[in-house]
Amino acid sequence: MAKREGIEISLAVAEAVKLADVDMVAAYPITPQTHIVEKLAEMVADGELKAAYINAESEHSAISLCLGSSIAGARTYTATSSQGLALMHEILYIASALRLPVVMTVVNRALSGPLNIWGDHSDVMGERDTGWIQFFAQNGQEAFDMTLQAFRVAEDHRVMLPVIVNIDGFTLSHVIEPIYILEQNEVNKFMKEFKPLNALDPRTPMTFGAFATPEYYIEAKKQLEQALFSSRKVITEVWNEFGKLYGRKYTPIEGYKANDANILLLTLGGIGETAQTAVDEMRDDGIKVGLLKLKLYRPFPIQELRRMCKKAKTLVIAERAMSIGGEGGPIGFEVRSAFYNEPTHLKIHDIILGLGGRDVRVEDFKMMINHALKNKPKEYELIGVRE
Amino acid sequence: MKEKIIEIRWHGRGGQGVVTCAELLAKAAIAEGKYAQSAPSFGPERRGAPVAAFLRISNKPIYLRSQITHPDIVVVLDPTILTLPDVTAGIKKNAIFIANTNKLLEDVKYILGVNVNLGVIDATKIALEIIRRPITNTTMIGSFIRATNIVKIESVKQEIMTRFPTNYETNIKAMIRGYDELEMETDANRTVIKEKKDGKKAMPKLPKWRELTIGLTTKAGSAQAYKTGSWRSLVPVTDATKCIKCGICWVYCPDSARYQTPDGTYETNFDYCKGCGICARECPTHCITMQEEKE
Numbered sequence: 125m126a127k128r129e130g131i132e133i134s135l136a137v138a139e140a141v142k143l144a145d146v147d148m149v150a151a152y153p154i155t156p157q158t159h160i161v162e163k164l165a166e167m168v169a170d171g172e173l174k175a176a177y178i179n180a181e182s183e184h185s186a187i188s189l190c191l192g193s194s195i196a197g198a199r200t201y202t203a204t205s206s207q208g209l210a211l212m213h214e215i216l217y218i219a220s221a222l223r224l225p226v227v228m229t230v231v232n233r234a235l236s237g238p239l240n241i242w243g244d245h246s247d248v249m250g251e252r253d254t255g256w257i258q259f260f261a262q263n264g265q266e267a268f269d270m271t272l273q274a275f276r277v278a279e280d281h282r283v284m285l286p287v288i289v290n291i292d293g294f295t296l297s298h299v300i301e302p303i304y305i306l307e308q309n310e311v312n313k314f315m316k317e318f319k320p321l322n323a324l325d326p327r328t329p330m331t332f333g334a335f336a337t338p339e340y341y342i343e344a345k346k347q348l349e350q351a352l353f354s355s356r357k358v359i360t361e362v363w364n365e366f367g368k369l370y371g372r373k374y375t376p377i378e379g380y381k382a383n384d385a386n387i388l389l390l391t392l393g394g395i396g397e398t399a400q401t402a403v404d405e406m407r408d409d410g411i412k413v414g415l416l417k418l419k420l421y422r423p424f425p426i427q428e429l430r431r432m433c434k435k436a437k438t439l440v441i442a443e444r445a446m447s448i449g450g451e452g453g454p455i456g457f458e459v460r461s462a463f464y465n466e467p468t469h470l471k472i473h474d475i476i477l478g479l480g481g482r483d484v485r486v487e488d489f490k491m492m493i494n495h496a497l498k499n500k501p502k503e504y505e506l507i508g509v510r511e
Numbered sequence: 512m513k514e515k516i517i518e519i520r521w522h523g524r525g526g527q528g529v530v531t532c533a534e535l536l537a538k539a540a541i542a543e544g545k546y547a548q549s550a551p552s553f554g555p556e557r558r559g560a561p562v563a564a565f566l567r568i569s570n571k572p573i574y575l576r577s578q579i580t581h582p583d584i585v586v587v588l589d590p591t592i593l594t595l596p597d598v599t600a601g602i603k604k605n606a607i608f609i610a611n612t613n614k615l616l617e618d619v620k621y622i623l624g625v626n627v628n629l630g631v632i633d634a635t636k637i638a639l640e641i642i643r644r645p646i647t648n649t650t651m652i653g654s655f656i657r658a659t660n661i662v663k664i665e666s667v668k669q670e671i672m673t674r675f676p677t678n679y680e681t682n683i684k685a686m687i688r689g690y691d692e693l694e695m696e697t698d699a700n701r702t703v704i705k706e707k708k709d710g711k712k713a714m715p716k717l718p719k720w721r722e723l724t725i726g727l728t729t730k731a732g733s734a735q736a737y738k739t740g741s742w743r744s745l746v747p748v749t750d751a752t753k754c755i756k757c758g759i760c761w762v763y764c765p766d767s768a769r770y771q772t773p774d775g776t777y778e779t780n781f782d783y784c785k786g787c788g789i790c791a792r793e794c795p796t797h798c799i800t801m802q803e804e805k806e
């Protein structure tokens with residue numbers, strides 16, 4: 125039976141990685157990812173986890189090591205944050221292009237400058253187009269569950285893509301809360317053996333990372349795009365199976381009191397739970413507000429989003445990243461374009477908040493909703509700024 | 512020819528100065544007040560590999576940045592690539608075609624298989640005589656000017672002097688001989704051939720995206736199928752009696768075309784030797800000499 129434990133979310137993620145029985149962890153410590161990799165290093169040193177642990181000299185090397193080990197057929201894991209993720213940037217594209225099922229936890233943190241170690245989503249939004257599947261966890265249980273799910277999705281031969289599991293820096297990563305930690309024998313029912321498509325093996329030499337001239341590059345990108353789109357089917361399958369085994373249901377967008385709502389909020393990550401409390405309180409005041417929590421960011425669940433917004437008149441996006449010089453944030457762009465050619469009168473407000481670890485409170489959501497109901501806000505607004 | 516853009520495609524092998532041809536002529540045309548544009552066909556720079564360069568010349572501004580697929584004029588600097596489909600690909604009807612070859616004009620026409628307005632010149636011979644290397648670019652520029660009359664020989668001279676401050680004299684000499692010795696068909700003495708069915712020889716069929724392997728992973732050693740031996744115009748000849756079996760040629764050969772024979776000396780694998788001459792230059796006993804490839 126799964127044990128209900130009061131455990132720090134970072135450590136729960138490390139437990140999940142151990143339960144997934146990874147063969148290789150390569151990482152470089154960076155706040156706020158450190159507790160995950162420190163725990164894993166300890167597990168390996170204590171012989172609890174039979175895996176290679178490489179403390180690389182940089183994140184660029186860490187992710188490169190991961191590519192090598194994944195090509196060799198090892199189940200591979202890494203974790204990073206902020207500047208570390210930015211340093212991995214160029215290699216991330218190669219991981220997906222080589223179709224390597226590396227799993228990475230990104231403990232979301234603001235990018236410098238100014239130097240800031242606290243949470244927002246600006247790090248991972250820079251990796252939007254890298255071809256990785258991306259999950260967003262809203263609590264510790266999801267962080268634990270999604271880590272296991274990530275390996276199953278990534279290593280499925282119909283997918284073979286790397287997966288990022290996003291968890292908010294500090295507001296999730298360093299929080300202790302009750303989490304059901306599965307037993308090894310329970311996890312074994314879910315996990316499958318990793319069989320690489322083509323393992324790097326001197327007995328059957330292969331060419332990995334071949335050069336592609338203009339005659340091939342677009343076709344290669346099309347193949348990758350299609351792989352990402354078709355991963356949807358496998359993600360759904362894996363989530364359904366996970367739900368049957370352990371009773372926790374996952375969907376690309378989780379609706380909360382969304383069915384009959386006039387006005388909807390859309391969130392990613394941990395602020396979804398705070399928004400949920402705001403929705404409850406506003407419902408008590410008779411406001412028909414609902415909430416959409418985006419859990420699958422790549423591939424983007426555009427059909428679900430359109431369907432779940434059918435009845436609403438207004439959609440308020442609350443996101444923790446900017447696109448400086450653009451009219452909104454990255455989620456705002458994506459959501460607006462999802463509706464642009466649709467026969468809908470949905471009003472979309474894109475609110476950017478909680479940058480660099482600025483606290484996001486119930487009142488913030490209430491204010492956003494009240495403003496939107498009075499049709500006050502601009503199309504896009506950065507809120508919480510001292511004027 | 513006054514108002515339209517003239518499109519010229521240059522073919523040769525890496526290291527022969529194909530791009531230089533297009534550049535010098537573009538600069539000369541611009542100096543004359545015309546509009547011109549030269550561009551290499553971007554790709555990995557490998558000595559000996561077939562390469563192309565593009566040149567557009569016009570009296571009006573040129574608003575085009577695509578490659579030249581339907582050339583008005585084609586110039587081929589290397590005799591060994593006349594059989595490649597690329598040189599005639601998309602060529603316009605009655606385009607001017609200038610070939611560096613020691614073959615007869617009629618024979619070249621049959622090799623090409625299309626009814627171009629053909630000019631031939633043995634530029635390799637001229638270059639070897641004047642420049643002492645088989646670098647035919649300036650010779651071919653001379654032939655190009657003669658056949659097309661698009662830029663003035665004086666303007667190109669200026670560009671050559673700027674570009675080759677130490678050896679412009681030989682290059683200008685080569686250009687003038689290229690100009691003088693071009694043998695060009697005239698309307699009166701045109702050879703008309705029955706065009707080959709595959710005159711506009713089809714390019715190889717490329718795989719569709721679904722046909723690519725996952726992640727582009729392929730069998731190792733695919734470079735073995737790429738026989739760079741066809742790139743060769745010079746061939747290394749080894750005097751085994753002088754070979755001291757040091758293996759230096761093997762180390763330096765960029766295409767791994769040198770191998771050790773059972774008696775310990777080194778020989779050339781002609782499937783892959785592209786004739787670059789590096790082995791001959793590096794061999795400490797000078798037992799390798801580069802000689803002209805015989806048919």
Ligand code: SF4
Pocket residue numbers: 747763764765766767768769779783784785786787788789790791
């Ligand atoms: S054998 Fe000599 S000439 Fe031939 S490719 Fe190698 S180095 Fe060049």
Ligand code: SF4
Pocket residue numbers: 749753754755756757758759760761776777793794795796797798799
């Ligand atoms: S470099 Fe010259 S001497 Fe040395 S092995 Fe090659 S051919 Fe022989």
